[in-house]
Amino acid sequence: STLQQQRAVTEQLRREAGIKRVPVSVAVADIVRY
Numbered sequence: 514s515t516l517q518q519q520r521a522v523t524e525q526l527r528r529e530a531g532i533k534r535v536p537v538s539v540a541v542a543d544i545v546r547y
Contacts, residue, residue: 526543 523544
């Protein structure tokens with residue numbers, strides 16, 4: 514479903530943010546965009 518896809522994208526963004534050490538504000542902005 515769409516909700517599951519959004520959740521998967523959010524998890525991926527969080528994982529990438531943790532790996533790349535992206536500033537929290539940037540990671541949050543990416544999550545909010547979805």
